[in-house]
Amino acid sequence: xxxxxxxxxxxxxxxxxxxxxxxxxxxxxxxxxxxxxxxxxxxxxxxxxxxxxxxxxxxxxxxxxxxxxxxxxxxxxxxxxxxxxxxxxxxxxxxxxxxxxxxxxxxxxxxxxxxxxxxxxxxxxxxxxxxxxxxxxxxxxxxxxxxxxxxxxxxxxxxxxxxxxxxxxxxxxxxxxxxxxxxxxxxxxxxxxxxxxxxxxxxxx
Amino acid sequence: xxxxxxxxxxxxxxxxxxxxxxxxxxxxxxxxxxxxxxxxxxxxxxxxxxxxxxxxxxxxxxxxxxxxxxxxxxxxxxxxxxxxxxxxxxxxxxxxxxxxxxxxxxxxxxxxxxxxxxxxxxxxxxxxxxxxxxxxxxxxxxxxxxxxxxxxxxxxxxxxxxxxxxxxxxxxxxxxxxxxxxxxxxxxxxxxxxxxxxxxxxxxxxxxxxxxxxxxxxxxxxxxxxxxxx
Numbered sequence: 001x002x003x004x005x006x007x008x009x010x011x012x013x014x015x016x017x018x019x020x021x022x023x024x025x026x027x028x029x030x031x032x033x034x035x036x037x038x039x040x041x042x043x044x045x046x047x048x049x050x051x052x053x054x055x056x057x058x059x060x061x062x063x064x065x066x067x068x069x070x071x072x073x074x075x076x077x078x079x080x081x082x083x084x085x086x087x088x089x090x091x092x093x094x095x096x097x098x099x100x101x102x103x104x105x106x107x108x109x110x111x112x113x114x115x116x117x118x119x120x121x122x123x124x125x126x127x128x129x130x131x132x133x134x135x136x137x138x139x140x141x142x143x144x145x146x147x148x149x150x151x152x153x154x155x156x157x158x159x160x161x162x163x164x165x166x167x168x169x170x171x172x173x174x175x176x177x178x179x180x181x182x183x184x185x186x187x188x189x190x191x192x193x194x195x196x197x198x199x200x201x202x203x204x205x
Numbered sequence: 206x207x208x209x210x211x212x213x214x215x216x217x218x219x220x221x222x223x224x225x226x227x228x229x230x231x232x233x234x235x236x237x238x239x240x241x242x243x244x245x246x247x248x249x250x251x252x253x254x255x256x257x258x259x260x261x262x263x264x265x266x267x268x269x270x271x272x273x274x275x276x277x278x279x280x281x282x283x284x285x286x287x288x289x290x291x292x293x294x295x296x297x298x299x300x301x302x303x304x305x306x307x308x309x310x311x312x313x314x315x316x317x318x319x320x321x322x323x324x325x326x327x328x329x330x331x332x333x334x335x336x337x338x339x340x341x342x343x344x345x346x347x348x349x350x351x352x353x354x355x356x357x358x359x360x361x362x363x364x365x366x367x368x369x370x371x372x373x374x375x376x377x378x379x380x381x382x383x384x385x386x387x388x389x390x391x392x393x394x395x396x397x398x399x400x401x402x403x404x405x406x407x408x409x410x411x412x413x414x415x416x417x418x419x420x421x422x423x424x425x426x427x428x429x430x431x432x433x434x435x
Binding site: 035037040041044045048049052053056057062065066069070073074077078137138141142145156157159160161163164165166168181182184185188191192 | 212213214216217219220221222223248249252253255256257258259260263264265266267270271273274275277278281282425426
């Protein structure tokens with residue numbers, strides 16, 4: 001048995017692993033590296049929505065987010081053979097998408113909400129009755145999230161929408177784990193300040 | 206873990222990604238009755254829910270994105286194949302305007318400009334093709350009677366689709382696709398590679414039309430873009 005294991009390990013060119021099963025997404029990336037279009041379709045379908053929403057939150061424009069989603073997935077196709085399994089496929093894909101977004105945003109102003117939404121939400125928060133309703137609370141929250149700095153918004157998005165661990169976020173944002181935690185701490189503080197300015201207190205949440 | 210460490214890890218306690226040991230430490234700390242952390246968990250839960258809902262309400266990406274990605278991959282693989290075999294990069298057939306445009310300046314244009322241009326180009330394609338078609342076939346638009354059909358002869362009053370096929374699609378793949386939807390090419394390709402497909406199904410039968418659109422949409426390696434012609 002030991003010999004068999006050793007041969008397998010040599011063949012895979014990796015350290016022995018305790019777990020028996022291979023992550024199906026790692027398997028997909030291997031197939032993609034070999035030029036398998038069906039595998040690409042599967043991975044694409046699994047990540048299109050998540051990457052699109054992440055990118056939309058970063059760049060604030062549907063069309064640009066769509067282009068970037070495709071740019072990231074095509075980059076993944078081209079680079080699949082370089083995936084070494086050191087990070088999870090999801091972390092790897094988000095890193096690619098993030099770099100695409102940062103390149104696209106280079107030299108551009110941070111994303112702001114459009115005036116129409118801002119006015120609509122401002123109008124709704126004028127009246128205490130309306131701001132107490134669930135939908136306007138949600139709108140206000142959406143607007144408040146948009147008002148965060150890109151770094152703060154990103155850590156919120158990766159934690160609460162994408163539900164990633166702080167280790168994964170650190171890998172994607174290419175920073176130490178402690179920076180992620182501190183960033184989140186300040187992001188949350190800032191979000192609360194913005195919400196209070198809009199007439200929403202912590203206990204209303 | 207100290208209070209400060211605990212409070213900083215609460216966002217990931219709330220999103221459920223802490224490892225077992227960390228999670229146990231947080232639970233234990235909360236059980237000691239730390240008010241500050243309890244309040245923090247409550248408000249983080251509300252933020253979690255709000256961010257989730259806001260994200261779920263975001264617009265859906267276009268269903269054509271995957272078709273476009275697959276077409277780009279085919280282009281990339283074809284170019285790579287040519288480079289690897291040492292041939293000079295020479296297109297297999299005369300490239301369409303879209304391809305020429307894409308290959309020359311598309312990759313160098315910033316993504317925002319690209320997307321704006323893509324939207325504009327798509328609009329120009331649709332509006333332009335309808336205008337040209339109306340100009341050339343004044344009687345056919347509106348009542349849907351087609352005058353340019355091949356021998357198959359489709360029913361009058363049928364809906365029409367504007368379709369762009371992928372460059373890599375073969376003639377037989379396109380033929381099979383058309384047979385499957387009982388459609389025939391009545392016009393095209395335009396300089397932009399746009400074809401008008403005549404269907405037997407009248408425009409009022411929206412469910413049937415949706416089915417046909419879905420069939421086309423699923424042929425990702427053959428069909429690049431499709432829209433009902435108004």
